[in-house]
Amino acid sequence: MIAKTPKAPYYAVIFTNIRxxxxxxxxxxxxxxxxxxxxxxxxxxxxxxxxxxxxxxxYWSNREAILAWKQQTDHLLAQKMGREKWYESYKTRICLxxxxxxxxx
Amino acid sequence: MIAKTPKAPYYAVIFTNIRxxxxxxxxxxxxxxxxxxxxxxxxxxxxxxxxxxxxxxxYWSNREAILAWKQQTDHLLAQKMGREKWYESYKTRICLxxxxxxxxx
Numbered sequence: 001m002i003a004k005t006p007k008a009p010y011y012a013v014i015f016t017n018i019r020x021x022x023x024x025x026x027x028x029x030x031x032x033x034x035x036x037x038x039x040x041x042x043x044x045x046x047x048x049x050x051x052x053x054x055x056x057x058x059y060w061s062n063r064e065a066i067l068a069w070k071q072q073t074d075h076l077l078a079q080k081m082g083r084e085k086w087y088e089s090y091k092t093r094i095c096l097x098x099x100x101x102x103x104x105x
Numbered sequence: 106m107i108a109k110t111p112k113a114p115y116y117a118v119i120f121t122n123i124r125x126x127x128x129x130x131x132x133x134x135x136x137x138x139x140x141x142x143x144x145x146x147x148x149x150x151x152x153x154x155x156x157x158x159x160x161x162x163x164y165w166s167n168r169e170a171i172l173a174w175k176q177q178t179d180h181l182l183a184q185k186m187g188r189e190k191w192y193e194s195y196k197t198r199i200c201l202x203x204x205x206x207x208x209x210x
Contacts, residue, residue, distance in 0.1 A: 001158045002121045002196050012200055014117060014162055016107045016152050020210075047121050049156040053106045057119055057160065083208055091107045091207040095117055095200035102196040103188055105125075 003045030003059055008097050010044060011060040017090035018053060026086050029078050040069050059097070066094060108150030108164055113202050115149060116165040122195035123158060131191050134183050145174050164202070171199060 019026075037043055037058060042065025046058040060066045069075060082090075124131075142148055142163060147170025151163040165171045174180060187195075 001123065002194060005198075008198075012117075012119060012198060014119065014202075016162070018106065047158060047160055049154045049158050049160045051154045051156050053152060053154050055152060055154045055160045055162065057121070057162075087208065087210075089107060089207070089209040091205060093110075093113075093117060093202045093205040095202045097119075097198045097200045100196060100198040102194070103192065104194040105192075 001047070002102075003047050003057075005044050005059045005097075005100070008100050010097050011062060011066055012095045012097050013058045013060065013066055014093040014095060015056045015058070015090060016053065016093075017056075018088040019050075020086055020088050022085045024085070025081065029081065029086075033075060033078055036072065036074055037069060040072065041065060042068070063094070106152065107207075108152050108162075110149050110164045110202070110205070113205050115202050116167060116171055117200045117202050118163045118165065118171055119198040119200060120161045120163070120195060121158065121198075122161075123193040124155075125191055125193050127190045129190070130186065134186065134191075138180060138183055141177065141179055142174060145177065146170060147173070168199070 034046070037046070042061035044059035044061060046056060048056040139151070142151065147166035149164035149166060151161060153161040165174070
């Protein structure tokens with residue numbers, strides 16, 4: 001569940017969001033977007049949690065891969081529907097992961 | 106609940122984690138760490154969600170502020186206790202936020 005990412009540097013997109021109460025089409029579209037993102041060049045993994053507030057972090061090889069995903073046709077439509085129906089508010093942050101470290105029992 | 110951060114660039118620390126079943130001392134320490142982090146120079150805000158997997162993202166003015174917080178005495182002890190008791194595994198990613206954008210209804 002913790003994304004297995006390669007040695008830094010790589011990129012992260014932090015998508016923090018608050019949903020509306022509209023469920024129609026949301027789960028199916030979210031699932032389809034994961035499927036499509038995984039098929040994009042440069043996709044490295046993602047982590048997603050919701051507890052009222054939602055945080056989804058996706059990891060990418062480089063900035064170009066993030067831009068290509070942002071402009072992918074089905075994703076553009078999903079973003080539009082997101083603003084019109086599913087999200088009350090969101091913030092997207094494009095980040096260069098400079099270092100990382102981990103711990104396992 | 107979505108952190109109000111200043112104009113990019115700034116830094117983010119993505120802390121993705123899986124807890125053990127040990128609750129003893131966890132909530133109190135987590136709360137105290139938030140209080141102490143907020144008092145650190147360069148702290149800009151944080152977002153935290155758990156749904157099995159936990160994701161906490163904290164935002165900072167610069168790398169030096171992150172390093173100072175990592176080495177803060179009470180936080181060092183909490184990190185040690187975290188590895189010994191509260192976390193099954195975690196990954197910490199230090200990121201430069203290059204761009205961000207937001208949406209509000």
